[in-house]
Amino acid sequence: MAAKARPVAIMGNFKDPDTLLQAVREVRTRGYRFFEVYTPYPVHGLEQTMGLRRSKLPYISFAGGVLGLATALLLQWWTGAVDYRLNIGGKPFFAWEFSVPVDFELTVLFTAFATVFGFLALCRLPRWYSDYQHDPGFRAATDDTFVLAVESRDPLFSLEQTRALLEQLGAEDVRLVEA
Amino acid sequence: MAHIAEPVTAARLDQEPFREPLVLGDLTPHDITEKIASIVERPASWKYWLTLSITGLAAAWGIFAIGYTIATGIGVWGLNNPVAWGWDITNFVWWIGIGHAGTLISAILHLFRQRWRTAINRSAEAMTIFAVLCAGLFPLIHLGRPWFAYWLIPYPNQMQMWVNFRSPLVWDVFAVTTYLTVSILFWYLGLIPDLATVRNYVRRRLPKALYTFFSLGWVGAARHWQHYEIAYLILAAISTPLVLSVHSVVSFDFSVSILPGWHTTIFPPYFVAGAIFSGFAMVLTLVLIARWVLNLQDIITLKHIDNMNRILLATGMMVGYAYLMEFFVAMYSGNEYERYVFLNRAFGPYGWAYWTMVFCNVAVPQLFWSRRLRRNVVVTFIASILVNVGMWFERFVIIVTSLHRDFLPASWDYYAPTWVEVSIYIGTLGIFFTLFLLFAKYIPIIAISEVKAILPHAQPKHHVGAEVA
Numbered sequence: 001m002a003a004k005a006r007p008v009a010i011m012g013n014f015k016d017p018d019t020l021l022q023a024v025r026e027v028r029t030r031g032y033r034f035f036e037v038y039t040p041y042p043v044h045g046l047e048q049t050m051g052l053r054r055s056k057l058p059y060i061s062f063a064g065g066v067l068g069l070a071t072a073l074l075l076q077w078w079t080g081a082v083d084y085r086l087n088i089g090g091k092p093f094f095a096w097e098f099s100v101p102v103d104f105e106l107t108v109l110f111t112a113f114a115t116v117f118g119f120l121a122l123c124r125l126p127r128w129y130s131d132y133q134h135d136p137g138f139r140a141a142t143d144d145t146f147v148l149a150v151e152s153r154d155p156l157f158s159l160e161q162t163r164a165l166l167e168q169l170g171a172e173d174v175r176l177v178e179a
Numbered sequence: 180m181a182h183i184a185e186p187v188t189a190a191r192l193d194q195e196p197f198r199e200p201l202v203l204g205d206l207t208p209h210d211i212t213e214k215i216a217s218i219v220e221r222p223a224s225w226k227y228w229l230t231l232s233i234t235g236l237a238a239a240w241g242i243f244a245i246g247y248t249i250a251t252g253i254g255v256w257g258l259n260n261p262v263a264w265g266w267d268i269t270n271f272v273w274w275i276g277i278g279h280a281g282t283l284i285s286a287i288l289h290l291f292r293q294r295w296r297t298a299i300n301r302s303a304e305a306m307t308i309f310a311v312l313c314a315g316l317f318p319l320i321h322l323g324r325p326w327f328a329y330w331l332i333p334y335p336n337q338m339q340m341w342v343n344f345r346s347p348l349v350w351d352v353f354a355v356t357t358y359l360t361v362s363i364l365f366w367y368l369g370l371i372p373d374l375a376t377v378r379n380y381v382r383r384r385l386p387k388a389l390y391t392f393f394s395l396g397w398v399g400a401a402r403h404w405q406h407y408e409i410a411y412l413i414l415a416a417i418s419t420p421l422v423l424s425v426h427s428v429v430s431f432d433f434s435v436s437i438l439p440g441w442h443t444t445i446f447p448p449y450f451v452a453g454a455i456f457s458g459f460a461m462v463l464t465l466v467l468i469a470r471w472v473l474n475l476q477d478i479i480t481l482k483h484i485d486n487m488n489r490i491l492l493a494t495g496m497m498v499g500y501a502y503l504m505e506f507f508v509a510m511y512s513g514n515e516y517e518r519y520v521f522l523n524r525a526f527g528p529y530g531w532a533y534w535t536m537v538f539c540n541v542a543v544p545q546l547f548w549s550r551r552l553r554r555n556v557v558v559t560f561i562a563s564i565l566v567n568v569g570m571w572f573e574r575f576v577i578i579v580t581s582l583h584r585d586f587l588p589a590s591w592d593y594y595a596p597t598w599v600e601v602s603i604y605i606g607t608l609g610i611f612f613t614l615f616l617l618f619a620k621y622i623p624i625i626a627i628s629e630v631k632a633i634l635p636h637a638q639p640k641h642h643v644g645a646e647v648a
Contacts, residue, residue, distance in 0.1 A: 016636075017636075017637065017638060017639040018639045018640055020639075021639045036400050036401065036402065037400070037401040038398055038399045038400055038401070039399050039401060039404065040208060040372075040376070040399060040628060040631055041208075041372075041404075041628040041629070041631045041632035041637065042404040042405075042407070042408055042628075042632060043401075043404075043637075043638065043639065044638045044639060045639055046401050046404075047401060047404075047405045050401055052401065052402060052405055055405055055406045055409040057406055057409045057410055057413065058409065058413065061413045065417075075333060076344045079333060079341035079342075079344070080341070080343075080344055080345075083341060084339070084340060084341045086343070088343060088345055091345050098344065098345050099344065101347075101350035101353065101354065101424070101428050101431070102344060102349075102350060102353050104420070104424055105350075105353040105354050105357040105421075105424070105428075106353070106357070108357055108361060108417050108418075108420070108421045108424075109357045109360060109361065111413070111417050112360070112361045112364050112365070112414060112417060112418075113364070115364075115410050115413045115414055115417075116364045116367075116368055116410065116414075118410075119368070119406050119407065119409075119410035120395070122406045123400075123402070123403045123406050123407075125395045125396055125397065125403070126395035126396050127395070127396040128391065128392070128395075128396045129396070130396065130398055132398070138398075139379040140379075141398065141399045142212075142372070142375050142376040142378075142379045142397075142398075142399055143208065143209055143212045143376065143379065143380075144207060144208035144209040144212065144631075
């Protein structure tokens with residue numbers, strides 16, 4: 001509590017997805033770069049309007065899958081055909097045919113882990129603190145409200161003009177959030 | 180011939196939707212939060228605690244029977260020399276099968292953009308996890324010395340031995356553990372936004388701290404949603420073949436052997452169809468109870484029940500086709516052992532089990548040709564239970580009738596379970612329903628964010644973004 005509160009963002013709430021998209025479009029075309037939208041569910045078209053780049057997650061998942069397949073093949077070949085050669089009914093010590101079920105399962109398993117942990121890493125989660133967490137209007141973003149936050153680190157950020165812009169774009173409860 | 184329209188007022192026409200809505204009662208996003216998150220906050224009714232104590236008692240009884248088995252040895256079961264697999268493996272396959280609907284609903288229906296899945300996917304996924312946990316118990320207990328279960332996992336050890344990757348039983352270990360792990364990951368990923376919703380909804384300190392911890396600090400940022408949707412899509416894409424593989428691998432436990440009645444190539448698709456069939460039946464049983472107890476009729480609508488009943492009808496007929504085809508192939512093969520096994524199945528000492536199976540799995544779903552019956556809650560509830568009875572008997576018939584009369588008539592025998600096996604089965608039902616009840620109370624039972632996203636005015640009418648990008 002001792003630290004001095006500094007402004008971190010100006011926020012406005014929206015109830016209607018169309019107004020929200022229009023506002024985001026406006027904020028972006030005005031030249032703002034550091035802004036974020038918080039929504040209770042994914043809103044179609046928002047990422048294009050915000051100009052977000054495609055997620056890199058598929059590459060991480062793919063790498064996980066390749067690692068899983070390689071692990072499965074190496075494990076089955078090395079344990080069966082190199083380290084512990086046991087003749088069972090004259091079956092080969094290693095053959096790709098019988099390795100398929102385990103190859104498949106480990107590929108899927110590693111892909112799933114890579115996807116979930118990759119997702120968390122890309123989102124920088126878990127993160128149990130947010131500059132906005134004490135703002136009641138912000139907490140409504142997990143309920144039924146879209147929150148547009150223009151961050152104070154944006155070069156165009158201005159206590160008066162940014163606030164006026166959000167109000168003009170139809171935001172409700174436009175407010176300064178400090179942390 | 181021209182179509183003759185019935186006279187109608189303009190107001191009446193406006194009210195008529197082009198499509199049946201997925202959510203009834205004009206609920207707003209806030210209503211959805213309120214409806215689902217409040218289940219966590221408000222005290223449970225006496226009905227809940229009564230049910231929980233009954234299922235808890237059943238679970239405790241089953242755990243006692245498991246303890247008795249482990250302490251004494253599996254000689255306390257009714258297994259004998261030709262019939263080395265009885266209720267234990269029947270229950271294993273049955274539970275695994277039930278565990279198929281959850282991921283099917285989450286993954287396959289997601290890829291096919293079946294938006295009605297949003298009302299039921301969360302509870303179906305939870306059900307999957309609990310069913311697979313119950314399933315996993317049986318092979319473990321059947322080991323006789325379950326404290327050596329870790330020998331199934333390949334790890335460097337002082338015995339300098341490795342597992343035998345040529346054995347379908349090892350494939351099964353990989354398939355089932357992978358399925359359990361991936362199902363939990365998928366379920367948890369879907370839960371993160373909803374746990375955040377509950378975090379922001381609850382007031383009491385301890386629940387708030389727990390939901391805060393498990394929601395990992397999710398705030399619903401558009402950047403996060405973007406990664407989230409991709410992650411969900413990838414998990415759906417890899418879970419789709421995974422679902423189909425798990426029961427295929429389970430069926431290899433049988434079909435790779437040389438026993439007549441098990442050694443057939445139809446097993447993988449036949450097992451998968453049966454798994455989906457029984458899984459949907461169990462989802463229906465649970466969802467019908469949940470929607471009644473928790474007042475979710477607006478979210479889990481008759482349309483949802485209708486759709487699930489259609490899947491029951493379709494998969495039930497696939498299973499029926501498999502029953503016929505097995506007989507045909509046995510006849511056509513010209514192999515006398517094969518022929519005998521199938522005649523013995525239908526007309527031998529276990530014929531009663533065979534015909535129970537045919538009645539429940541083939542005859543009962545035929546009711547659902549009728550739209551009226553598909554939308555009748557009572558009929559659906561009874562049918563869903565009968566289907567699971569039938570599917571239990573299917574596994575019993577496959578396992579026990581194939582084993583009890585093998586190649587050598589001198590070793591033929593009849594198998595009946597002891598009270599211990601029956602108790603363990605009842606115990607797993609208790610564990611399953613106890614876990615499900617705890618889930619229904621403490622974890623959002625409906626995918627809140629997904630249901631909000633399919634409400635009528637949830638999405639922008641036109642994508643202004645398309646012009647910018």
